[in-house]
Amino acid sequence: MNLSLILQMAAEAEPGRIGLVCDGRRWSYGALLRAAQGAASRFSASGVGYVALLDESSEAAAIALFGAALAGVPYVPLNYRLADADLAALLKRVAPAWVIGDVERVRRLDPDSGHQLWSRGDFVAVAEQAAPIAGEPPEAGVAVQIFTSGTTAAPKAALLRHANLLSYILGTVDFGSAPEDDGALVCVPPYHIAGIAALLSSIYAMRRILLLPAFEPDAWLQLAAGEKASNAFVVPTMLGRIIQRLDAGNRPELPALKAIAYGGGKMPTELIERALTLFPQTDFTNAYGLTETSSTIALLGPEDHRSAHQASDPQARARLGSVGRPLPTVEIEIRDEDGRPLPAGERGEIYVRGEQVSGEYRERSALDAQGWFPTRDAGWLDAEGYLFLAGRADDVIVRGGENISPGEIEEVLLSHPAIADAAAVAVPSLEWGEAVGIAVVVRPPHEVPSEEELKKLIRDRLRSSRVPDRVAVLEALPYNEMGKLLRREVRKLFQAS
Amino acid sequence: MKPGKKLKSAACDTEVMVVRGSDVVLECGGVPMGDERPPEKAALNPAFAEGTKIGKRYTDAAGSVELLCTKAGQGSLSIGGVALQPKDAKPLPSSD
Structure with missing residues (x-):
């Protein structure tokens, strides 16, 4: 299986339907696929080992992601917020790469590694003009490589294979299930797993992607109202800043906003309760996942949110602080330091297993012999199987x-x-x-x-x-x-x- | 039939990808499916002509085979003459 199947199916089902909106330009699924096929033929002919993105979110991220998948070259979105020395080290680890985005910075930081440099505009133009790649895409291999943030040592290169990412999408998203007027506001950076998952899930559901290249709360509110966003994913900090703007009086009408999903960090209980009060008609979903697990492995759904919000019993209210139950397609276990499974209520390290779980780095695989991935996150399960996080095991x-x-x-x-x-x-x-x-x-x-x-x-x-x-x-x-x-x-x- | 394997109908435009497989011969439009579409389409058996729908999952009664339709066509899917059934999706809330 190849990740490009996601875009191919959307383009096959409705080639003319709008799949992505960015900076006022509207891309149909057919046009996106055509550009990805053009990009793939250029990637393939260039002889590079990686396709890297050093840029904010734009249509170029989607074209590069699917183009790289079609060409069988790993796609590596890089964190443009990194300091020069850290970014230079990563550029050397992916050389020679086809790099899209901040070409001046690459020229300055890593001039002699044989990178092929393309500004966003030049890349999109060449992808649209190039002949489509011929032949069937590869059935296996690494689709995406993401460098972890590396707080104590050098960043690790986490590998996500076509099979990992496709298993996640096929297991969690119903193809073409989004009504035609749905739109998903995507404001997470492209180098984060949530940014990749947002593109894949939205295209497979055929939910129009509304890209906000860089998060800013007023711009978020304006885009949500102007494009009638039905869905959005935010990290807690973003939700906090959006609510600050609402409180300050910037209150556009958002009647279309059906669902907000959040994740990526601990949500303060006060903030989610405030959000539930401000958006009573909106479904809230808390998602927990890691880069190494191809995004979400557990989620707390809208009904859980509402019942916890309305409950007076402290036990039931506490569930707002949970990340919910494991997806039906993954298994989760809590283990002690010796690797023995712990019963409900006891804290330990969270282990996860499933087809979407890669647990693989460029240097080694972290999976144990039975395929379990130690997340290094600490947590516990309650009696009904709800997962609570308790920081990093290293903390x-x-x-x-x-x-x-x-x-x-x-x-x-x-x-x-x-x-x-x-x-x-x-x-x-x-x-x-x-x-x-x-x-x-x-x-x-x-x-x-x-x-x-x-x-x-x-x-x-x-x-x-x-x-x-x-x-x-x-x-x-x-x-x-x-x-x-x-x-x-x-x-x-x-x-x- | 390993997961990820793609099969094409000999009688219509249907294409499927194996999600869960076992060693069976899959038919579409009443005709065995293959890696490639034959140059001339085989005749569609009217008993297997309800059509396939893109994005739908199809399973056998035992649940040992599951297919994802990646391209729609006029034929319908079967194993040994027994029709496969579309699987009901259990929707999860969007988390991305």
């Missing part, structure tokens, strides 16, 4: 040999009415090796709670080993642009002082 605080999950401490802190956001991290301790440090954000108009009050709260609800040695009060916690909490930044706070 565990080891205090005198006792493992402490930051999530349990954060949860207790967030139950305090004056605490809007909280992070627990390891801080150096002469006595214990590591001890607990907490950073909290106070919710106005509350007073800052005393250290003693917070320590007592944790001592009463958990146990004494969880009580923090250090407490910091911050204006806001540090998050990256995808809404991921930067724990290393929080840790630095305690090391510096």
Whole structure:
């Protein structure tokens, strides 16, 4: 199987239907396929080993993704926000590549690696003009390579094979199921797995893609209203910024907006509750997945959101903080440090298995002998199979040999009415090796709670080993642009002082 | 028939991709399907002429074979003369 099947089927079913809108230009499925076939013949003739994108989202991302699939060359979207030295290192790892986007930057950073450089406009023009590639596309191989963010070591090159990505799409999306006036607003960057999955899912559902090249809340609201978006995917930070604009009085009518999916980082409970109140008619879906799993592996659906939002029972309300149940096509297990499966309610590392799960890097495969992928995410399942995340397995605080999950401490802190956001991290301790440090954000108009009050709260609800040695009060916690909490930044706070 | 294998109808435009397979001969329009379409179309058996629909999944009663229709045609799918049935989709909310 080849990933290009997705676009081929849409173009076969309705070649003239509009599949993608970007910067005012409208692309039919037929025109997109034609451009992808032209791009493929040029990729194939060029002799490059990779097709790289160094650009914001545009039609070029879709044409390059499917063109590369047709040519049997891995597609590598690169993070244009990386610092020069980090980007230069990645460019060398994909040389020689056909690079689309910021050609000046590549010329400056990696001039001697034999890259073939194309601005977005030149690439799209040549793809539209070139003769279509002849013959059948390859049946196997790597379709997409994504460099992980690499917080501690060099970024890893995660490989997604045609079979992984197609299994995900065929298992989760019903072909051509979107009504013709549907439109999916896509504002995640193209180098993120959510950006790739958005293109694939929308085209297979035949839901018109409304591309917003760079996220900005007013532009998002304007595009959503102007193109009558029916669906959107956002990371929590984006949703927060959109709601700020709504609160500030920019309130366009969005009657078409049927569904908002979110993921990519922890959603503050207060924010999702506010969103559910502001958009009572909109279906909310929380998606949990990783690059290495071809996007979503668990989801919390609209009904779960509504029943949790309306519930008075704290147990039922807590479900708003869950990432939902595993997809029917994947298996999820929680395991202890020795790899033994844990029962419901116990925290451990999340393992996942399924055809969409690659778990493979350029250097090695992380799958075990039975095909399970250790996500390095910590979490637990409740009695009904709902998955809760508890940070990265690497974020565990080891205090005198006792493992402490930051999530349990954060949860207790967030139950305090004056605490809007909280992070627990390891801080150096002469006595214990590591001890607990907490950073909290106070919710106005509350007073800052005393250290003693917070320590007592944790001592009463958990146990004494969880009580923090250090407490910091911050204006806001540090998050990256995808809404991921930067724990290393929080840790630095305690090391510096 | 391994997953991912593509088969073409000899009697119409239908093309399918195997999602789940077993060792069977698949027919479309009452005629065995193959890797390539023959230069001359075979006659469509009227008993197997309800048509296929692009994007639909088709399965046998035992659930051992599942096919995805990647190109629609006038014939309908069968194994050993027993018609395959379209599978009902269990829609998931969009998460992308």
